[in-house]
Amino acid sequence: MKLAIVGGGSTYTPELIDGFARLRDILPIGEIALIDPAEQRLELIAGLARRILARQGSPARVTTSTSVTSGVDGADAVLLQLRIGGQSARHRDETWPLECGCVGQETVGAGGLAKALRTVPVVLDIAEQVRASNPAAWLIDFTNPVGIVTRALQDAGHRAIGLCNVAIGFQRKFAAHLGVEPERIRLEHVGLNHLTWERGVTLLDEPDGESGREVLPELLDRFGERVAQDVRMPLTLLESLGVVPSYYLRYYYQHDAVVRELGARPSRAEEVAALERQLLALYANPSLNTKPELLAQRGGAFYSEAAVQLIAALLGTDGRSRTQVVTTRNDGILPQLPDAAVIEAPATVDAKGVRPLPQRPLPPLFAGLVAHVASYEELAVRAAVAGGRARVFDALLAHPLIGQLDLADQLTDRLIAHNHGYLSWA
Template sequence: MKLAIVGGGSTYTPELISGFTRLREQLAIDEIALIDTDSQRLDLVSGISRRMLTRAGHPARLVATTDLVAGVADADAVLIQLRVGGQDARESDETWPHEVDCIGQETTGPGGLAKALRTVPLVLSIADTVREHAKPDAWIVDFTNPVGIVTRALLEAGHRAVGLCNVAIGFQRRFAANLGVEPDAVQLGHVGLNHLTWERSVRVGGHDRLPQLIEGQLAELADEVELPEALLAQLGVVPSYYLRYYYAHDEVLHEQRHNASRAAQVRAIEQELLSIYADESVDEKPEILERRGGAFYSEAAIQVLAMMQGEDSVARVVNLRNDGMLPFLPDDHVIEVPARFNGAAFVAEPVDALPDDVRGLVSAVAGYERLALDAAVHGGRGRTLRAMRAHPLVLQHDRAEKLTDLLLAANRPFLEWA
């Protein structure tokens, strides 16, 4: 298969290449096309990627190009992993909401709305090019945040697309290690929206081991997601780290105001990575790449690509159309649950009814997501304000007004209508 990676100049890319070399038996790739508008970064990343493939004896041909049409031409699958505005835009998302006492985060709350407005139009434009030049049955695998909103944009526009996040596979790996089993022996009861999910069961051999984990490792689990033990004990589930922005908003806001932004940390790591990539003697994934984030990123991508090729029949967590799985949401909304690939489409595994508190929060965030997509596709301050006000971390009209003005001031270079 030919795999095209849009945003191939990302410092993440060698993590993908490492996965392709380690897991070559799971996925046969003949050609990898790295596509990026930043020719300097693309040159460095493609250089180390080629050296890694050569070192591993992987037969795939790697090409690097700034030409989107050439890169996606005849591709079997296209992975999108871009960040509009780079780390500077991310740092903006993480800071201006503080002026109105809201958390700053690139996928959740006001910052997440800003990222959606910047990202959706570009991804839709890229997808149109994929539809025209890739193979007729090519799939788009979206890693670009906010994954739920971006994936729904793609599906609403009629593209063959699935969204992917590394939160679930991270939990699967950690639970497997705790239980002393292989990762694929663990099936998660993972449910929610992208970056708003809960692990409701951890099944091994048909038996749910989550109650045992919560009882015996409560302190460790709570520490991992940085939430109170009492909360996990009462919920009886393990929330993802991103629930901390809701369950501990004020604590997180205090931390953000007194610590360097994540964007600043990542920017420094990226500069070090690019220096390493420039060294032509380096032909392995640098250890520092683990600090960049995205643990198990390559494994998650390979699993989904293998599913599409008919090489993996295990249920994997993806972002896909609801289609009645969560009956309180519209069918066309995008949810994040385990699913299987039937040869033509991803089909969600059955989902048990959610408790009232979880259902309420999912409903509220889903309402915001729908308004956010409307604003991203059609533009306008009024649509942006309505989406901002609908987010559960905002709600107050005056606060939403101020946040909308801050968002527009920080993002005018990226918004044609602003």
């Protein structure tokens, strides 16, 4: 089996490699192809990847390529983890919206739209190259904004699925609170990527079983303060809602407070850039053969485990179906959304594909925001694919955190100015 990682020169790649090595019985890999235009950095990451695999006794070999076409040739699955413009573009995404009093973030609001406009055309080009060489390959999208990128891929007819670490992060934390194996926790996770709520938590009688009992009220009662600290929202809100919102709901529920916070400290991009410099220095040490502890600060916890579970199910390597939270086409699961909308929810995943599980109707408090953001995401895909100032403006005007004529106009001009070199139509 061959896996290809587009963006393989990322400092995050050793986390994936570590997961592939540890979980090789679930997902036996013969070749891992790292693909990245940054050749020097690519070879540095590949060297560490080989040492990690060797230390853990994995037979997988690591190859490198600066060409997508040659790198993905023969791959059974292609992982997309791109950052077009690097941390410098991310820094801009996180700062210029603040000039207009709006949240600056790489997936939410105007900054998220800017990243989508830079990213979607590149990802679609990569997807076409994959389809030309091996149309049966699955595209696994880690690239933010995952919802918008995944919808663009699915709208273009690609065999694509999105994956985020929010759900598996909650699963692991809830399991730790209760002192049980993660496989005994099943989430009723629903919404859109980076706009989700845990509105049910089942403690299964046995790992990956079917029967169990609801424990969300118990979690909030016994561990509410710790859960609230994790999502950085008041416990009183969680108790009032009766759910656990993802951290990203903070940008909606506490927008103005978050804007003040962001304006008073360095951007996350600056923090990550400094971390990456330290990580690259560590990776250059030829005696290093494990992922360094510092990598945990990079973000993306548990992505490797989620990726292994998803790919193993899709490729049928362990001969079983899995229930896993993924980002995929709605197809009537949330009836207030169009079928083509991309939702994030538990799904049955196996060699036959991905089938989202039925969901209870969303209450109005959640349904309205989900419908609003889903409409913005549809307009964001149009702007990213077709370009044009008018489409960018429409997407910003539709976003629930913007929605004002003058504000959308200012943000449109700033977005285009800061991303001019990445927009073919600008």
